[in-house]
Amino acid sequence: AQSVAQPEDQVNVAEGNPLTVKCTYSVSGNPYLFWYVQYPNRGLQFLLKYITGDNLVKGSYGFEAEFNKSQTSFHLKKPSALVSDSALYFCAVRDSSGDAGNMLTFGGGTRLMVKP
Amino acid sequence: KAGVTQTPRYLIKTRGQQVTLSCSPISGHRSVSWYQQTPGQGLQFLFEYFSETQRNKGNFPGRFSGRQFSNSRSEMNVSTLELGDSALYLCASSLGGLGNQPQHFGDGTRLSIL
Numbered sequence: 001a002q003s004v005a006q007p008e009d010q011v012n013v014a015e016g017n018p019l020t021v022k023c024t025y026s027v028s029g030n031p032y033l034f035w036y037v038q039y040p041n042r043g044l045q046f047l048l049k050y051i052t053g054d055n056l057v058k059g060s061y062g063f064e065a066e067f068n069k070s071q072t073s074f075h076l077k078k079p080s081a082l083v084s085d086s087a088l089y090f091c092a093v094r095d096s097s098g099d100a101g102n103m104l105t106f107g108g109g110t111r112l113m114v115k116p
Numbered sequence: 117k118a119g120v121t122q123t124p125r126y127l128i129k130t131r132g133q134q135v136t137l138s139c140s141p142i143s144g145h146r147s148v149s150w151y152q153q154t155p156g157q158g159l160q161f162l163f164e165y166f167s168e169t170q171r172n173k174g175n176f177p178g179r180f181s182g183r184q185f186s187n188s189r190s191e192m193n194v195s196t197l198e199l200g201d202s203a204l205y206l207c208a209s210s211l212g213g214l215g216n217q218p219q220h221f222g223d224g225t226r227l228s229i230l
Contacts, residue, residue: 032215032216034218034219036221041223042223042224043120043122043206043208043221043222043223043224044206044208044221045221046218046219046220046221049216049218051216090159094215096215096216099171099172100172100215101147101164101166101171101172101213101214101215102147102149102164102166102171102172102208102210102213102215102217102219103149103161103164103172103174103215104149104161104219105161106151106158106159107158108158109158109159
């Protein structure tokens with residue numbers, strides 16, 4: 001079974017400050033990890049993924065994430081937050097073993113509020 | 117390149133009716149997955165189709181069904197609608213079927229049950 005936890009329902013940060021959105025996962029094998037962002041009345045937009053290789057993954061709009069196998073974490077980060085980054089962020093996992101196809105398991109989401 | 121297109125965007129139905137939602141994936145994508153998003157349950161996987169075959173199914177009752185056509189377009193059907201089926205239904209397409217490619221989502225169909 002695969003599962004994802006996003007421990008914070010909401011993260012508040014001032015514009016220009018660094019931001020971190022936390023994610024921990026559980027899988028039987030090795031994980032494929034993804035971050036998505038959702039704006040109001042829109043679908044999910046892909047930000048970045050970790051499949052294998054370097055633990056630090058860079059994605060769209062200046063976001064990056066660090067894969068930590070020992071802590072089973074994949075936290076999303078950005079050095080300097082923008083007001084326009086305010087949105088709902090989802091972490092998702094797919095176990096690389098087995099035949100899960102493209103079935104993703106999502107965390108509950110974290111609302112990011114960036115204040116001017 | 118056009119993105120994932122879902123129709124209709126909004127739908128209002130009453131209990132007991134049935135509904136069909138449509139999804140056109142990105143050109144060349146062979147995998148289409150469906151998710152239900154609600155405030156209480158979050159994002160939950162419904163099913164995935166790849167080359168017209170259902171590959172995986174989530175933990176939903178048999179009232180939820182789907183299919184995929186030879187051009188990769190997909191439909192999902194919900195019969196005997198219940199109030200709890202009110203949700204945003206999201207379709208996502210992916211180039212491959214191994215799970216290591218990102219899924220690209222449409223803007224969803226918001227289904228309201230009266």
